[in-house]
Amino acid sequence: MDKNSTSSRVSPPGPPWHNMLEAIRSSPPVYLLQLAKKYGDIVKFQGAFPVYSVSNPESVREILTKAWPEFTRDTIDYKVISTVFGKGLVTNEGESWARQRRLMQPVFGSKSVNGFDTIINSVTQNIVDDWKSNGNTNIWLDREMSRITFQIVSRTLFGADIDEVADEMIDILMLLNIHPLRLDALLRLFPYIPTPSNGRFKAANKRLDEIVYSLIKAHEDCTNESDDIVDRLLKAVDPETGEGMDKKQIRDEVVTLMLAGHETSSTGLTWTFFLLSQHPEIEKKLLEELENVLQGRTPESGDLTQLPYLKQIVQESMRLYPPVWGIARRSTNENNFRGYTVPANSYIAITPYVLHRHPDHWVNPEMFDPDRFAPGESKSRHPYAYLPFGAGPRACIGAGMAMLEMQLIIAQILPLFKLTPTKGHPIEMEAAVTLKPRFGMKVNLTRR
Numbered sequence: 538m539d540k541n542s543t544s545s546r547v548s549p550p551g552p553p554w555h556n557m558l559e560a561i562r563s564s565p566p567v568y569l570l571q572l573a574k575k576y577g578d579i580v581k582f583q584g585a586f587p588v589y590s591v592s593n594p595e596s597v598r599e600i601l602t603k604a605w606p607e608f609t610r611d612t613i614d615y616k617v618i619s620t621v622f623g624k625g626l627v628t629n630e631g632e633s634w635a636r637q638r639r640l641m642q643p644v645f646g647s648k649s650v651n652g653f654d655t656i657i658n659s660v661t662q663n664i665v666d667d668w669k670s671n672g673n674t675n676i677w678l679d680r681e682m683s684r685i686t687f688q689i690v691s692r693t694l695f696g697a698d699i700d701e702v703a704d705e706m707i708d709i710l711m712l713l714n715i716h717p718l719r720l721d722a723l724l725r726l727f728p729y730i731p732t733p734s735n736g737r738f739k740a741a742n743k744r745l746d747e748i749v750y751s752l753i754k755a756h757e758d759c760t761n762e763s764d765d766i767v768d769r770l771l772k773a774v775d776p777e778t779g780e781g782m783d784k785k786q787i788r789d790e791v792v793t794l795m796l797a798g799h800e801t802s803s804t805g806l807t808w809t810f811f812l813l814s815q816h817p818e819i820e821k822k823l824l825e826e827l828e829n830v831l832q833g834r835t836p837e838s839g840d841l842t843q844l845p846y847l848k849q850i851v852q853e854s855m856r857l858y859p860p861v862w863g864i865a866r867r868s869t870n871e872n873n874f875r876g877y878t879v880p881a882n883s884y885i886a887i888t889p890y891v892l893h894r895h896p897d898h899w900v901n902p903e904m905f906d907p908d909r910f911a912p913g914e915s916k917s918r919h920p921y922a923y924l925p926f927g928a929g930p931r932a933c934i935g936a937g938m939a940m941l942e943m944q945l946i947i948a949q950i951l952p953l954f955k956l957t958p959t960k961g962h963p964i965e966m967e968a969a970v971t972l973k974p975r976f977g978m979k980v981n982l983t984r985r
């Protein structure tokens with residue numbers, strides 16, 4: 538896809554006019570892939586504003602590792618998201634972000650995260666029991682996975698305190714978590730305009746604050762020794778300044794973690810189960826691995842090193858269906874990528890969906906082949922050709938937790954149930970906040 542040019546100050550190639558209808562019809566990541574195939578690794582197109590799409594792993598490395606202040610999150614997407622996330626890790630920037638990342642990193646270190654396996658397994662067990670008691674039946678897999686991952690992230694944050702308000706919280710988060718470039722989302726930047734959607738938004742945000750602040754207060758007042766994430770955030774002290782976080786900052790981090798940490802993992806799981814159902818020989822090999830290592834018992838975090846094929850499958854599934862399909866940045870200065878000039882103050886689109894199908898880095902890119910991630914196979918591949926969790930200083934803080942939960946949930950469910958997509962139900966990708974099935978994923982459950 539590389540149409541490299543050596544001359545300086547050359548504007549990247551791109552379509553003479555932006556085919557908005559085609560972009561919407563085929564979905565933005567598919568459209569961006571078509572552009573990359575036609576025009577190369579650096580493409581310019583004029584949407585509502587000029588967009589520079591960068592799909593060369595080396596240029597992507599430059600953008601993501603230099604990060605702030607050269608490449609910022611000062612984009613319309615992040616402005617809209619921050620109306621809910623406040624100054625949580627995803628939307629924060631500069632010194633304030635660096636301080637928060639230092640404070641929160643230990644909570645997401647592998648030692649700490651591995652201890653979440655008990656919560657992951659008990660939440661999964663409850664759902665499995667539900668399915669068992671309903672007999673062989675049709676379920677909406679995407680919703681069930683969302684139920685599991687929401688309960689996991691909220692229990693790791695708040696312990697059992699969340700249970701009473703969990704259903705209400707899910708409804709509120711669904712209303713708040715819409716694609717930032719949708720009109721009703723954009724209107725949130727103008728809260729004084731009295732539209733019905735702004736009214737609903739304000740009410741939902743207010744109720745979310747009430748719930749989260751009361752849960753934080755309950756943790757402060759609690760004399761029992763508990764050790765969930767909110768307890769750790771309340772105790773966290775910056776080693777450089779000796780300071781902790783104020784309540785508003787904890788609210789913003791908690792809301793950010795709930796939103797960033799549940800739909801991502803649930804779409805990853807949904808597509809993995811779907812791909813397994815379409816590739817019986819791969820599913821069989823995985824079932825054999827699980828049987829050999831676990832022999833029917835519930836997996837723990839310590840078992841995962843013995844289950845390499847399971848990890849490969851999750852990695853390959855996120856290659857084809859990266860839950861975070863696009864990453865946006867704004868350039869502060871003028872840049873030169875592969876000989877093309879990208880002016881200062883440009884909107885830059887990095888699209889894992891496109892990188893993960895780059896023909897220079899992936900043989901037969903549309904094929905589901907977990908062996909691409911077999912030991913040694915990744916060594917010769919450019920490290921920035923595969924970015925499900927982003928990279929550089931702003932890489933996903935929850936990557937370890939996400940990998941742990943996805944592997945444990947699959948290892949628990951797959952030996953018990955065969956999941957078959959319901960015949961006739963359309964399966965199509967929708968690039969919303971995450972890359973999800975447009976019409977949901979209806980599957981038939983059969984006990985093994």
Ligand code: HEM
Pocket residue numbers: 626627638690793794795797798799801802805859860861864865924925926927928930931932933934935936938939
């Ligand atoms: C399969 C699941 C997940 C995927 C694919 C994913 C993907 C990503 C990606 C690509 C980024 C970087 C975005 C950018 O550079 O603009 C990111 C950031 C982030 N993720 Fe995840 N994520 C997942 C799960 C989680 C979980 C479980 C949590 C926490 C419970 C989490 C919390 C965050 C946070 C807080 C950030 C912002 C980090 C920062 O800027 O310092 N994510 N995630």
